[in-house]
Amino acid sequence: MVTHQIPFRMEIFSLVDVNLLLKIVLAIIMYSVGLSLRVQDFRYVVDNKQLLLLGLALKVILMPFLGFVLLSLTTLDSVYKFGIMILLFSAGGTTSNVITYWYKGTSALTVFLTTISSLLAVFLIPLLVNFMSIVYFGSGTDFSLPVFETVISVVLIIILPALLGLWVNEQFPVFAKRIEKIIKPLSVSLLAVVFLIKFLAPAAAGGTELSWPDLLLLTPVLVLINVLLMSAAYGICRWRRLSYQDSMTIGIEMGLQNAGLAILVGGVFIGNEELVKPSLIYAMFSFWTAMLFAYLIKNRYYEKSWT
Incomplete structure (x- = not known):
C-alpha cells in the first residue's frame, strides 16, 4: 500500500500545470483590481501626491532595504535570503484592499498603492533580482532573469489584465461591479489552491x-x-503627521506582499523551488498578522479623531 501512495499522488498533481494556473490566477486578480478603478479616480493621485509618494517610497524603497538589513543579521542560507528579497520586491498584495476596507482605512489609497507598486514591480524586479543575485552569489550566477523577456511576461500577466478591467469598468460600470463581487473572492480562492498544490x-x-x-x-x-x-511604516507615517487611517493603510500595505508574483519569479522565471519557500510561508500568516495590526490600531485610536 505504501509503495503506491507517492506515484498515485504524483499522477494526480501531474494533471495540473501549476505554473500555468499561477499565471492565470494572477491575471484574474489584476483584472479584478482593474475593475475597481475608474479614470476619474486618478484625481486622488493628483490631489494627494505627497501621501501617495510616501507610501510608494516606504513600500518600494524602505521595505526591501530594511528587509536586507534584517537578513544580514541572520544565519540563513543565501538561497533563502534571496527568496525573501524576491518576495519583498514583489509589492502589491491585493488582500490589503480587503483588510483596509474592513477596518475603515483609506480605500482609495490602498488601491492605488497596490496598483502602482505592482506596475513598478514589473520593471524593477528583473533589475533588482539580478543585482541581489550578484550580492548573494557573485557574478556568473544562474540565479538571474532576462530583463526584456521578464518584463514582457509580467506585463502580459499584471498590466494588461488591470487595464482591461479598468476599460470594462469605464464602459460597463454596472456589469463591472457585478462580476467584481464574484471574481475577487474566486481569484483569492484559486490562489489559495495554487499555494496548497x-x-x-x-x-x-x-x-x-x-x-x-x-x-x-x-x-x-x-x-x-x-x-x-x-x-516602521506606521511610525514613520504618524511622525509625518498622517491621519490614523492613512497611517494604518500604509502599514497594512507594508505587511502584505504579492506572494503569487514572487512564486512566479522564483519558481517559474528562475526555476528554483527553494526560492519559493519563503513566499509560501509568508502567505500563510501575513493576512492574519496584517488584520491583527489593523484591529489593534483601529481599536486603540477609534475614539481619537477617527473620522
Missing part, C-alpha cells in the same frame, strides 16, 4: 516539498520582518 505536490509535479525544518527555520524570521515593516 505548491505545499502538497512533490517537486516533480511543481511542488516545493516544504518540510518542518523549513517552517521552523524561516517562519520566525519572516514574522519578524512582517511585524517590523508594518510597525
